Amino acid sequence: MRILHTADWHLGKMFYGEYVTEDQSCILSEQLLPMVRDEGIDAVVLAGDVYDRSLPPSEAVELFDEIATKLTCDLKVPLLVISGNHDSAVRLSFASRLLRQQQLFIAGELTKLTGPIVLEDAFGPVAFVPVPFAEPAVVRHFLGNEEIKDHQTALECLCRVQSQNLPEGMRTVCIAHAFVTGGSISDSERPLSVGGSSCVDASIFKPFSYTALGHLHGPQQAGRPEVRYAGSLMKYSFSEAQQQKGAVLVDLQEDGQVAVNLLPFIPKHDVRIIEGSFDTIMKATDDHEDDFVLIRLSDAEPILDGMAKVRRKYPRALALETPNRQYEGRNERDFDVRNTTERQLFASFTEAMRPEHPLSEAETACANGLWEQLIKDEGEGLL
Ligand SMILES: [Mn+2]
Missing domain, CATH: 3.60.21.10 (Metallo-dependent phosphatases)
Known part of the structure; x- marks a missing residue:
């Protein structure tokens, strides 16, 4: 059978x-x-x-x-x-x-x-x-x-x-x-x-x-x-x-x-990981630009608006990774977690995630309001 x-x-x-x-x-x-x-x-x-x-x-x-x-x-x-x-x-x-x-x-x-x-x-x-x-x-x-x-x-x-x-x-x-x-x-x-x-x-x-x-x-x-x-x-x-x-x-x-x-099975659009520098990837010839791709850049410098640029070549690009990107010293933890408050941790997390835009005054006020509400609802023990 x-x-x-x-x-x-x-x-x-x-x-x-x-x-x-x-x-x-x-x-x-x-x-x-x-x-x-x-x-x-x-x-x-x-x-x-x-x-x-x-x-x-x-x-x-x-x-x-x-x-x-x-x-x-x-x-x-x-x-x-x-x-x-x-x-x-x-x-x-x-x-x-x-x-x-x-x-x-x-x-x-x-x-x-x-x-x-x-x-x-x-x-x-x-x-x-x-x-x-x-x-x-x-x-x-x-x-x-x-x-x-x-x-x-x-x-x-x-x-x-x-x-x-x-x-x-x-x-x-x-x-x-x-x-x-x-x-x-x-x-x-x-x-x-x-x-x-x-x-x-x-x-x-x-x-x-x-x-x-x-x-x-x-x-x-x-x-x-x-x-x-x-x-x-x-x-x-x-x-x-x-x-x-x-x-x-x-x-x-x-x-x-x-x-x-x-x-x-031969997929209509393959799922691929493409690694290399931004310039090399963009200049290379690729017969399957329609594939679902994850682009893993070797560049240390940030590529401004990288995903949008990549998508001009790979319309089905789904993710962009920059494992080597330098954050000018921000990779190093320059504080002692035990002696840092949650508010400071949140501010530093935001800075790491959005280096160009640290927390604004309005955002800080909003976050402080949320912390206070949390402490009120859950008690000091929460923090
Ligand atoms: Mn399953």
Whole structure:
């Protein structure tokens, strides 16, 4: 069986204040759909984070509707989807029991889980075990098991429930959205829990022939080659500039062995970091001035109105960094924090942030008013 494993589409994602729905649509319509057709794919897996947020913008919902329809109705390829930590499990599960008949299998809300989904190939059945992302507290309540206190036990228990009644020896594919210990992270993932451990051990997936993971945005294996993250649809942060995004082509053989290959996605606008002096960058020829770029200047001197100038060449420049910029001695801390009042600290912070405009008299008066109000409300102990 040929499976195309993708994850973390994050439809409706904003990148530095702009929706990238058009770029997402371009990858899905012009690359993923042809891939499914040309590679003879038997099933497509989307391992969570379909949307970027629980209430996605309408354009994002339309795009998912279009892609899911083209896959299942036009190409007649089953699509198996789980919800991730960015999705609303309830909203994603809308009409999921009806859609099963159309080969669109959505696992989100725990009360609607159905157990394994069995698809056939020439060698017999393959059982897909979808395990949607769920907070440990939600799983504890759902299963009525007080022992479930962390992501590890929550996922173990859900996996067990979802794999029930699986015949011995059948080839199996687990679909999960989790942070497997040892994985390398990017800046665009939202941590699964604040405090406590969100990690799970890769050994949970030992019983499965292949495990299609979502959550980490860099394509990578987790422990062994048969447990993989497909990575996100696009680069959603500059920390991903060096990553090659794509979909994992999984060939599941008769004996349950798998061969995997990453089929790359070519973005309409790449996400790049460009380093060098302002003059060099502006004079260099670049065939991809339309890319999303972060400009990291090596100049020590400040460039007046740098972003506006950079944008004349790179209209999609999103950030400008000047790590070497000299602040004429202001880099050095010339005061003793313990003997400085909050008001002085605030004034010096303003000066560091806006060297050209220290606090005006009106601003100082306003800040003093705020301090006094704070002390009145909270008591002297605050400061
Ligand atoms: Mn994600």
